[in-house]
Amino acid sequence: MDFSLSPEETRFRDEVRDWLRDNLDDRIREHVTGDDIEQRRAWQRRVHEAGFAGVSWPRELGGQGGTLMQEVIVNQEMAAARAPDLVNIIGLYMAGPTILAHGTPEQRARYIPPLLRADEIWCQGFSEPNSGSDLASLRTRAAIDGDDFVVSGQKVWTSFAHVARWCILLTRTDASETAHAGLTYLIVDMHSPGIEVRPLRQITGDAEFNEMYFTDVRVPRANLLGEVGGGWRVAMTTLMHERATLGVGLQVRARIALDALRALARETVVDGVPRSADPLVRQQIAQLSIEVEAMRLNGLRGLTKVLHGEQPGPEGSVNKLMWSELNQRIAETALDLLGPYATLAEGDERAPLGGRWAHGYLRSRANSIEGGTSEVLRNILAERVLGLPRSR
Amino acid sequence: MNFGFSDEQELLRRQARDLLDRECPTARVRQLMEDELGHDPRMYARIAELGWTAIPFAEAHGGLGLGLVDLTVVLEEMGRHLLPSPFQSTVGLAGMTVAASGDAAQAARLLPSIVNGSAHATVALVEETGRWDAGGVRMAARRSGDAWLLQGEKLFVPDAQVATWMIVAARTADDPADGLTLLVVDTTAPGVAVRPLRSMDATRRMAAVGFDGVEVPGDAVLGEPGRGWATLRRGLDRAMVCLAGELTGTAQRVLEMSVDYAKVRQQFGRPIGAYQAVSHRCADMLVMTESARSLAYHAAWALDNDVPEASLAAAMAKAYASDAARTVASHGLQVHGGIGFTWEHDIHLYLKRAKWGEATLGDASHHRERVAQLLEL
Numbered sequence: 141m142d143f144s145l146s147p148e149e150t151r152f153r154d155e156v157r158d159w160l161r162d163n164l165d166d167r168i169r170e171h172v173t174g175d176d177i178e179q180r181r182a183w184q185r186r187v188h189e190a191g192f193a194g195v196s197w198p199r200e201l202g203g204q205g206g207t208l209m210q211e212v213i214v215n216q217e218m219a220a221a222r223a224p225d226l227v228n229i230i231g232l233y234m235a236g237p238t239i240l241a242h243g244t245p246e247q248r249a250r251y252i253p254p255l256l257r258a259d260e261i262w263c264q265g266f267s268e269p270n271s272g273s274d275l276a277s278l279r280t281r282a283a284i285d286g287d288d289f290v291v292s293g294q295k296v297w298t299s300f301a302h303v304a305r306w307c308i309l310l311t312r313t314d315a316s317e318t319a320h321a322g323l324t325y326l327i328v329d330m331h332s333p334g335i336e337v338r339p340l341r342q343i344t345g346d347a348e349f350n351e352m353y354f355t356d357v358r359v360p361r362a363n364l365l366g367e368v369g370g371g372w373r374v375a376m377t378t379l380m381h382e383r384a385t386l387g388v389g390l391q392v393r394a395r396i397a398l399d400a401l402r403a404l405a406r407e408t409v410v411d412g413v414p415r416s417a418d419p420l421v422r423q424q425i426a427q428l429s430i431e432v433e434a435m436r437l438n439g440l441r442g443l444t445k446v447l448h449g450e451q452p453g454p455e456g457s458v459n460k461l462m463w464s465e466l467n468q469r470i471a472e473t474a475l476d477l478l479g480p481y482a483t484l485a486e487g488d489e490r491a492p493l494g495g496r497w498a499h500g501y502l503r504s505r506a507n508s509i510e511g512g513t514s515e516v517l518r519n520i521l522a523e524r525v526l527g528l529p530r531s532r
Numbered sequence: 533m534n535f536g537f538s539d540e541q542e543l544l545r546r547q548a549r550d551l552l553d554r555e556c557p558t559a560r561v562r563q564l565m566e567d568e569l570g571h572d573p574r575m576y577a578r579i580a581e582l583g584w585t586a587i588p589f590a591e592a593h594g595g596l597g598l599g600l601v602d603l604t605v606v607l608e609e610m611g612r613h614l615l616p617s618p619f620q621s622t623v624g625l626a627g628m629t630v631a632a633s634g635d636a637a638q639a640a641r642l643l644p645s646i647v648n649g650s651a652h653a654t655v656a657l658v659e660e661t662g663r664w665d666a667g668g669v670r671m672a673a674r675r676s677g678d679a680w681l682l683q684g685e686k687l688f689v690p691d692a693q694v695a696t697w698m699i700v701a702a703r704t705a706d707d708p709a710d711g712l713t714l715l716v717v718d719t720t721a722p723g724v725a726v727r728p729l730r731s732m733d734a735t736r737r738m739a740a741v742g743f744d745g746v747e748v749p750g751d752a753v754l755g756e757p758g759r760g761w762a763t764l765r766r767g768l769d770r771a772m773v774c775l776a777g778e779l780t781g782t783a784q785r786v787l788e789m790s791v792d793y794a795k796v797r798q799q800f801g802r803p804i805g806a807y808q809a810v811s812h813r814c815a816d817m818l819v820m821t822e823s824a825r826s827l828a829y830h831a832a833w834a835l836d837n838d839v840p841e842a843s844l845a846a847a848m849a850k851a852y853a854s855d856a857a858r859t860v861a862s863h864g865l866q867v868h869g870g871i872g873f874t875w876e877h878d879i880h881l882y883l884k885r886a887k888w889g890e891a892t893l894g895d896a897s898h899h900r901e902r903v904a905q906l907l908e909l
Contacts, residue, residue, distance in 0.1 A: 141534060141535060141536065141537065141538070141541075141601050141829065141833050142533065142534045142833070143533060143535065143830065143833055143834075144533070144837075145533060146533075149533070209533060402907065402909055405909065406909070416909050419901070422900070422901060422904040422909055423897060423900050423901070423904075425904065425907075425909060426851070426900035426901070426903040426904040426907070426909070427851075427900055429848075429903060429907060430827070430848045430851055430852050430900070430903060431823070431852075433827065433845075433848055434823035434824075434826055434827050434848075434852060435823075437535070437823075437826035437827060437830050438822060438823060438826050440533065440535040440826075441535045441536075441822075441826055443533070443535070444533070444534055444535040444536045445536075447533075447534075448536070455822075458818075458819055458822060461815075461819065462819065462823075515808070515812070517815075518808070518811070518812040518815040518816070519808070519811070519812075519815075521815035521818055521819070522805070522808075522811035522812065522814055522815045523811070525818060526787075526791045526811075526814055526815070526818060527791070527795070528791060528794060528795060528803075528805035528806070528811045528814060529795065529802070529803050529805050529806040530806065531806050531807065531808050531811060
């Protein structure tokens with residue numbers, strides 16, 4: 141057992157820190173965000189040129205050929221420095237690892253290098269209006285017609301669909317099969333005729349997500365990932381990576397949110413007394429701090445297994461479950477501290493910190509739904525870790 | 533970075549699991565609950581023979597020179613088996629307090645007999661207020677020539693009935709932050725009266741210890757006079773981690789019993805574990821148990837390596853384990869339904885152990901407040 145970094149890892153961490161110190165400032169933190177896609181592409185290019193994107197990916201594909209631990213170090217340092225999210229988050233954490241695991245050499249050579257440079261942004265088409273938690277019930281159809289698949293159907297909750305060049309799309313090729321059998325994983329060119337993207341306005345008022353409508357969209361057979369009818373196995377790779385790789389970043393994000401909450405408690409003063417002096421507030425924030433630390437340590441136990449060559453297992457669901465509920469409680473605690481000021485929306489001049497916490501509170505409601513609902517994650521833990529009988 | 537166990541640690545866990553599976557099933561635990569001594573001296577001798585009492589102590593004192601991580605491995609197994617034993621108070625509490633005190637003379641005098649298993653020991657800190665901090669210590673030690681005179685009473689002293697000696701925290705200066713002096717007192721010294729308390733958890737013995745003009749020689753001070761709290765804090769941090777490890781083992785066993793039961797108990801024609809109201813409760817028990825384990829071992833590593841946040845890590849581990857073990861045990865009882873409320877079923881033994889562990893060495897609220905302070909809130 142050793143929680144310290146090796147001398148080489150420490151050197152690498154310092155290299156990342158030095159680069160961030162020289163290349164990241166508040167202007168970038170504030171402006172490289174949201175809809176400014178060109179700024180965000182430029183930031184990812186800089187990160188990639190510095191050698192900090194695709195750290196553990198093969199060199200010949202534009203990666204760095206580094207270790208998984210180095211990749212974790214980069215994720216931690218980027219998050220701790222509050223560096224902007226890389227714009228190709230779906231490509232880097234979901235599509236890329238899936239193509240590396242299941243793609244042909246031609247597919248890897250075609251898609252990976254421009255993905256790393258953010259020349260081509262990716263989006264993900266899994267969920268449908270009637271297939272949320274029960275993903276395998278999806279109905280978007282891919283009919284085989286000569287050398288093409290012809291895709292028709294509707295997908296929802298698609299980030300970056302309006303700017304993406306490629307979409308990893310889970311379709312049904314065999315309508316006679318239900319559930320997991322008969323699914324096929326395709327790489328779809330978002331410039332193809334027949335695709336319509338409509339922004340989906342969410343409870344915060346923002347539109348991070350889209351609905352996508354596919355009408356007789358032709359997809360060449362060369363864009364098949366894995367086998368016809370073998371899409372579920374490929375999709376599981378994507379989802380495991382979503383929960384495992386993002387997990388490291390989530391943990392650091394929770395710590396940043398917690399730091400902000402502690403600052404808020406110290407700086408919110410009522411009648412000369414900071415809210416942080418209230419014993420109940422102290423108990424709540426201490427408890428959140430303990431649970432965020434527990435989540436970090438659980439993540440390191442999972443990482444240790446992966447570093448020893450084991451696959452990320454179903455216990456990775458623990459961290460997504462903990463993170464979503466913690467992030468919600470952090471936001472709830474912040475709003476509690478603010479009293480009636482918590483109810484002021486962004487744009488009101490009296491809204492504390494420009495209404496950031498109110499916005500964060502609303503956004504956090506999605507945390508226990510996106511990337512696997514808390515109910516589904518508990519099912520996974522109960523059935524696949526504890527071996528309890530299936531509930532359905 | 534490696535959050536895994538060495539082959540030696542895995543072997544130690546296997547050895548502890550095997551021995552305790554064989555020698556300490558719950559039927560044996562129930563016998564010892566009725567036993568006057570409250571533990572099995574032959575078992576303790578066996579434990580010493582296997583070297584578990586030697587784990588965290590320096591080779592100079594006959595110890596194995598290993599760390600708190602290794603000790604926690606053994607304690608997790610003891611917690612899993614509800615072993616009734618003065619091991620935790622002797623090794624984890626009194627022994628670690630002496631070892632961490634930096635007092636070489638006392639370590640040379642006291643540790644060898646802990647290592648070889650011939651002595652049991654404990655710490656007498658808490659008084660009538662039930663506080664586990666310096667401010668709760670009102671009992672004074674007065675100078676009388678070279679010696680100290682003790683007058684007063686300590687409560688909730690673990691395993692005092694079988695202890696050879698105890699570390700007594702006494703007030704020697706009017707300082708709210710410290711002002712304590714630690715005195716090593718023979719349990720048989722004239723004026724010491726050990727009065728057993730009836731514990732909800734009969735696998736854990738506690739006593740009220742009266743001191744009626746007890747004369748303690750001047751050379752029985754552990755560490756520096758007037759700086760006793762600082763010394764004891766180091767020992768308590770280590771004991772808290774040991775207890776957090778024990779509670780993790782207790783929670784783990786409840787989780788396994790509950791999952792096993794949910795797989796076989798049928799209602800409405802299906803195993804109850806197929807109902808999400810039950811299975812999701814079990815999933816939450818898993819998250820709590822694993823989190824308690826992560827925090828306990830990280831804190832053990834942090835103390836072994838004297839990293840700056842070690843005290844914070846220990847407070848976090850104890851706060852979390854206190855709540856987790858109690859909650860897991862309560863959930864476990866609920867999963868078992870009516871049978872879980874019977875004396876005959878074992879689940880209440882774990883619930884009672886969890887309650888004892890929760891309150892001992894400071895409960896979750898106590899340590900959360902310390903976490904808040906250490907985080908400069």
